Amino acid sequence: MGATVKSRPEIQTIALAGNLNVGKTCIFNALTGARQYVGNWPGVTVEKKEGRLIHEGRTYHVIDLPGTYSLSAYSEDEVIARNYILFDKPHVVINVVDATNLERNLYLTTLLLEMGANVVMALNMMDEAQQRNIEIDPNRLSQLLGIPVVPTVATRNQGIKELIARAVERMAAPSPAPLKIDYGKDIEGEIEKLQELIEKTPVIKDRYPSRWLALKLLEGDRRVIEEIKEIKWDKNAEKILIQAEESRRYLSELLGDDPETLIVDRRYGFIAGLVREAVKKKPGVEKRLTLSDKIDAIVTHRYLGLPIFLVAMWAVFELTFRLAEPLSEWLEEAFGWLGEASAGWLASMGAPEILASFVKDGLFGGVGAVLVFIPPIFLLFFFISLLEDSGYMARGAYVMDRIMHSFGLHGKSFIPMLLGFGCNVPAIMATRTLENRSDRMITILINPLMSCMARLPVYLLFAMTFFPEHTGIVVFSLYLLGILLAILMGRLFRALFFKGEVAPFVMELPPYRMPTAKSVLIHMWDRGSAFIRKAGTIILAVVILVWALANLPVGVEYASEESWLGQLGSVFAPLFQPAGFGHWQAAVALITGILAKEAVVGTLGAVYGVGEEKAHVGILESGHWTPLSAYAFLVMTLIYIPCVATIAVIRRETNSWKWTAFAVAYTLVLGWITAVLIYQVGRLLGFS
Amino acid sequence: MAAVVPLEFARPGKDVIIKEVAGGMGIRRRLTDLGLVKGARAHVVRNDGFGPLILALGDGVSCCRLAIGRGMAHKIMVEEREPVDGSLCSSE
Numbered sequence: 001m002g003a004t005v006k007s008r009p010e011i012q013t014i015a016l017a018g019n020l021n022v023g024k025t026c027i028f029n030a031l032t033g034a035r036q037y038v039g040n041w042p043g044v045t046v047e048k049k050e051g052r053l054i055h056e057g058r059t060y061h062v063i064d065l066p067g068t069y070s071l072s073a074y075s076e077d078e079v080i081a082r083n084y085i086l087f088d089k090p091h092v093v094i095n096v097v098d099a100t101n102l103e104r105n106l107y108l109t110t111l112l113l114e115m116g117a118n119v120v121m122a123l124n125m126m127d128e129a130q131q132r133n134i135e136i137d138p139n140r141l142s143q144l145l146g147i148p149v150v151p152t153v154a155t156r157n158q159g160i161k162e163l164i165a166r167a168v169e170r171m172a173a174p175s176p177a178p179l180k181i182d183y184g185k186d187i188e189g190e191i192e193k194l195q196e197l198i199e200k201t202p203v204i205k206d207r208y209p210s211r212w213l214a215l216k217l218l219e220g221d222r223r224v225i226e227e228i229k230e231i232k233w234d235k236n237a238e239k240i241l242i243q244a245e246e247s248r249r250y251l252s253e254l255l256g257d258d259p260e261t262l263i264v265d266r267r268y269g270f271i272a273g274l275v276r277e278a279v280k281k282k283p284g285v286e287k288r289l290t291l292s293d294k295i296d297a298i299v300t301h302r303y304l305g306l307p308i309f310l311v312a313m314w315a316v317f318e319l320t321f322r323l324a325e326p327l328s329e330w331l332e333e334a335f336g337w338l339g340e341a342s343a344g345w346l347a348s349m350g351a352p353e354i355l356a357s358f359v360k361d362g363l364f365g366g367v368g369a370v371l372v373f374i375p376p377i378f379l380l381f382f383f384i385s386l387l388e389d390s391g392y393m394a395r396g397a398y399v400m401d402r403i404m405h406s407f408g409l410h411g412k413s414f415i416p417m418l419l420g421f422g423c424n425v426p427a428i429m430a431t432r433t434l435e436n437r438s439d440r441m442i443t444i445l446i447n448p449l450m451s452c453m454a455r456l457p458v459y460l461l462f463a464m465t466f467f468p469e470h471t472g473i474v475v476f477s478l479y480l481l482g483i484l485l486a487i488l489m490g491r492l493f494r495a496l497f498f499k500g501e502v503a504p505f506v507m508e509l510p511p512y513r514m515p516t517a518k519s520v521l522i523h524m525w526d527r528g529s530a531f532i533r534k535a536g537t538i539i540l541a542v543v544i545l546v547w548a549l550a551n552l553p554v555g556v557e558y559a560s561e562e563s564w565l566g567q568l569g570s571v572f573a574p575l576f577q578p579a580g581f582g583h584w585q586a587a588v589a590l591i592t593g594i595l596a597k598e599a600v601v602g603t604l605g606a607v608y609g610v611g612e613e614k615a616h617v618g619i620l621e622s623g624h625w626t627p628l629s630a631y632a633f634l635v636m637t638l639i640y641i642p643c644v645a646t647i648a649v650i651r652r653e654t655n656s657w658k659w660t661a662f663a664v665a666y667t668l669v670l671g672w673i674t675a676v677l678i679y680q681v682g683r684l685l686g687f688s
Numbered sequence: 689m690a691a692v693v694p695l696e697f698a699r700p701g702k703d704v705i706i707k708e709v710a711g712g713m714g715i716r717r718r719l720t721d722l723g724l725v726k727g728a729r730a731h732v733v734r735n736d737g738f739g740p741l742i743l744a745l746g747d748g749v750s751c752c753r754l755a756i757g758r759g760m761a762h763k764i765m766v767e768e769r770e771p772v773d774g775s776l777c778s779s780e
Contacts, residue, residue, distance in 0.1 A: 069721035104723045304737040402739035505757025
């Protein structure tokens with residue numbers, strides 16, 4: 001590839017590329033086993049999966065590129081995959097191809113080969129192809145493309161050994177010349193002109209394969225043009241761009257269509273030729289409706305589709321949180337007990353009280369706060385991977401799209417929004433199923449507005465104390481308010497920050513498949529362990545910080561007015577005056593509520609000196625509250641700053657402190673405005 | 689010759705031939721990536737009159753199902769044809 005020979009490091013790299021739903025992850029798992037880790041590509045929300053393959057005593061670095069149909073500049077995923085192959089130059093690229101859908105999959109293959117990647121093809125899902133009477137001749141395909149083609153059935157580990165052997169073999173061989181598709185006399189003429197200019201410009205020639213670059217310039221690839229513009233200090237760079245512009249105009253006029261379409265058409269023409277040569281299909285056996293179509297006729301039915309989806313979602317929701325609750329409680333109790341025991345032991349050793357309290361509430365409390373999220377996250381991702389791997393998730397998105405569309409959201413956004421009613425942490429992690437960045441960012445940002453279960457005890461405490469006749473309506477109104485604000489904010493953010501990025505709704509409905517235990521378990525483990533590692537540290541740090549604020553200076557009563565936390569509460573209290581709850585106790589409760597929203601109840605019990613079980617008595621007797629100010633406070637509790645676990649997971653999923661800070665800031669401002677509005681308007685209307 | 693209509697109005701059970709894709713590069717690119725190029729033949733599996741459509745895309749070899757949003761379907765001009773017997777997916 002050009003004149004630069006990258007110094008080959010000790011460990012050689014294998015990259016996996018392929019369309020979505022072709023079993024790429026399955027092959028990745030087969031290659032790396034448990035030796036894998038998930039991170040993010042720098043600066044973007046896209047997940048980066050890496051792992052190690054050990055073969056005949058040597059270690060290889062395996063990287064799973066995002067699943068893409070193409071390598072253009074239109075999505076983050078594609079740019080990542082393309083730049084990795086172009087600039088990081090993996091030693092070999094395993095292109096995973098769906099044998100039942102060869103023509104479309106080969107599009108990516110030709111793009112990879114045109115870039116000059118060192119490709120080995122895994123012709124996956126051969127069993128399904130056979131079932132459908134599609135007969136592919138791997139040897140012929142290999143001959144035509146000039147690359148090794150290995151038939152595989154990744155779900156049953158078939159062909160993997162051969163694939164590894166071929167990939168390793170290929171690494172030792174010299175890099176092949178890029179594939180040359182004949183684009184016809186007119187286009188070829190312009191390619192030649194551009195290539196000539198490129199060859200004369202070392203800075204560019206060293207960076208890109210020249211024919212590939214010429215093609216991209218003719219296609220008008222935004223990203224590549226931007227990249228060349230950045231090298232404008234070179235006179236030739238400008239010349240290249242001018243020539244590209246000229247060639248594009250010339251071809252459009254000559255051939256009556258834009259060059260991009262012409263080039264893509266030619267590429268498909270080349271692929272159609274390949275398919276004719278390498279594929280035989282036994283005639284007359286294809287049935288009009290496949291099993292998938294029959295299932296689809298029911299689950300995407302115009303009236304049945306929605307109820308079926310809602311029932312499926314309700315089942316996931318119920319199973320996740322019902323099963324998780326006792327487990328989480330058990331973990332919390334176990335850690336509470338461990339904390340008590342160690343504190344008791346420390347006290348018996350004569351350690352100062354403050355140290356014992358730190359170990360009990362700070363350390364064990366903090367670790368416990370992380371661990372309670374483990375059961376719901378593991379369970380949720382277990383069910384989500386079942387839905388995804390089986391192919392049903394795509395149908396759910398299809399069914400929900402008509403409704404979510406009217407909210408300016410993608411059909412797949414529904415799942416995270418619904419899960420938000422259980423807990424925002426796994427809900428935000430579930431946004432990973434959204435492929436489009438702006439859809440995903442919006443869904444993450446508005447998710448905290450969905451009332452999670454931790455907020456319910458706070459709602460109930462105030463609603464039962466001040467609205468004993470209308471508890472249900474008051475609580476319901478808060479859920480509804482959250483939903484309305486989420487829709488409103490979603491629209492606002494789309495208009496403000498993610499304009500022009502509206503993703504058209506096109507998605508593949510993959511055939512239904514039986515999910516494999518291995519892939520479901522790996523998926524579940526990835527999510528769970530990533531949460532502990534990435535979000536856990538932030539949660540722990542904040543729990544310890546708040547513990548310190550509530551217990552210092554030494555000797556104060558927990559969260560009393562004299563503690564630093566109490567003093568902080570007094571500072572903030574006047575801010576809440578317009579919302580009707582301008583006393584330090586409320587402010588302190590809101591601060592500890594950032595730890596976990598349910599902590600508001602316990603804190604109010606503590607600051608009124610009555611304990612958690614009698615918090616309602618303390619609230620009533622303090623004389624601080626009226627029904628109206630209580631409602632305003634609940635609205636604040638609903639909206640203001642997400643809990644620390646949610647903040648941590650927003651940070652992890654957006655991969656950006658800026659957006660995390662934004663989520664914290666906008667919820668705080670929105671909460672304050674809404675609470676003040678409700679209190680003030682309520683008073684004008686004569687409520688108290 | 690059958691009339692050219694937006695895909696949005698294509699009837700379920702019919703085949704369509706893609707004639708033109710209006711709209712920006714982004715949309716066109718996404719469609720071509722998925723194999724919806726000019727001249728491609730597809731079978732309308734489902735069109736409820738609201739919500740996305742489902743197409744079976746033919747490549748002469750195998751089938752895949754695509755869900756396409758209404759907004760997008762509005763921008764794709766097609767010609768309706770009677771489906772060819774024997775296979776859902778046959779190319780011209």
